[in-house]
Amino acid sequence: MNNNLFISLSVPLIFNMHFKDRDLISINDLSKEEILFLLDQAKKVEAFSHAKRFGLLQGKIMASLFFEPSTRTRLSFSSSMEGLGGRVIGFDDEKTTSVKKGESLFDTIKMVEQYADVIVMRHPRDGAARLAAEASSKPIINAGDGANQHPTQTLLDLFSILKTQGKLEGLNIAMVGDLKYGRTVHSLAMALSHFDCNLFFVAPPMLRMPKQYLDELRRKGMTVSEHEKMEDVLGKVDVLYMTRIQQERFPDPADYEKVKHVYRLTRKGLTNVKPNLKIMHPLPRINEISTLVDETPYAYYFQQAGNGIPVRQALILQIMGVQL
Numbered sequence: 001m002n003n004n005l006f007i008s009l010s011v012p013l014i015f016n017m018h019f020k021d022r023d024l025i026s027i028n029d030l031s032k033e034e035i036l037f038l039l040d041q042a043k044k045v046e047a048f049s050h051a052k053r054f055g056l057l058q059g060k061i062m063a064s065l066f067f068e069p070s071t072r073t074r075l076s077f078s079s080s081m082e083g084l085g086g087r088v089i090g091f092d093d094e095k096t097t098s099v100k101k102g103e104s105l106f107d108t109i110k111m112v113e114q115y116a117d118v119i120v121m122r123h124p125r126d127g128a129a130r131l132a133a134e135a136s137s138k139p140i141i142n143a144g145d146g147a148n149q150h151p152t153q154t155l156l157d158l159f160s161i162l163k164t165q166g167k168l169e170g171l172n173i174a175m176v177g178d179l180k181y182g183r184t185v186h187s188l189a190m191a192l193s194h195f196d197c198n199l200f201f202v203a204p205p206m207l208r209m210p211k212q213y214l215d216e217l218r219r220k221g222m223t224v225s226e227h228e229k230m231e232d233v234l235g236k237v238d239v240l241y242m243t244r245i246q247q248e249r250f251p252d253p254a255d256y257e258k259v260k261h262v263y264r265l266t267r268k269g270l271t272n273v274k275p276n277l278k279i280m281h282p283l284p285r286i287n288e289i290s291t292l293v294d295e296t297p298y299a300y301y302f303q304q305a306g307n308g309i310p311v312r313q314a315l316i317l318q319i320m321g322v323q324l
């Protein structure tokens with residue numbers, strides 16, 4: 001990795017960053033400078049030993065409220081908080097909570113805010129994180145709300161792009177798969193609008209990137225193109241961001257059946273790609289990337305998930321008002 005790029009980022013960015021007690025609901029809540037500052041902080045955290053990290057948040061409590069399944073986001077937030085010396089309370093199944101008895105999200109948050117210093121929440125409903133933030137006097141971090149936003153995934157995606165490509169500007173980036181329901185691609189596309197990238201959106205007609213995002217990106221002067229075939233863009237891109245077709249979000253199961261195998265990246269398909277290509281994926285994968293691709297130098301999705309720790313630690317520290 002090129003350490004200098006992080007040093008060069010940090011110089012103009014260290015002043016006037018106020019994250020203490022702030023919510024993070026949408027990636028649009030952050031300016032370009034704030035995003036770059038958080039990535040720089042993540043780099044600093046990564047350089048710390050585990051012993052140095054432990055103790056930074058002793059006595060602090062994070063509430064982890066997962067109303068929808070998760071492996072990476074939930075466990076990496078918990079691991080991040082505990083690695084900083086804090087503690088985690090919460091649930092990963094709403095059926096074990098009083099929501100099952102009919103308690104509203106608003107009332108749930110009014111209770112949890114009294115038990116924790118920061119609240120991380122995933123919810124199946126678009127806009128649930130914003131509602132929670134309106135209810136809470138404690139900071140809310142959106143760990144994914146429906147098909148809407150997943151801002152901390154985007155921060156770790158940007159960190160992964162920066163680590164592997166050495167820059168965020170001027171890249172060719174393809175997003176492939178379920179661009180209609182994929183909250184990770186919605187957040188990432190908006191974040192990349194701060195950087196002068198060419199975006200290639202590859203999806204079947206029924207799963208195209210929603211018009212509101214296309215309009216916003218074009219309004220910001222981004223070069224955006226839409227494609228149906230992954231092969232049309234494979235040889236051009238620096239980052240191939242694969243996504244799963246999200247069965248759980250289809251109103252009609254018959255529609256899912258039509259597109260569930262639409263993309264499959266194989267090792268053979270990677271013969272004419274750029275040498276610096278990195279394949280990313282927010283995971284979980286279903287069948288869209290052959291496991292044989294894992295052994296190629298292009299595969300980066302498991303390291304990408306690992307980048308969730310320094311990025312989420314940096315964010316929690318900033319929201320808790322701890323300066324590195």
Ligand code: CP
Binds near residue numbers: 144153282284
């Ligand atoms: N990337 C991501 O959000 O994965 P999980 O659903 O497992 O948290």
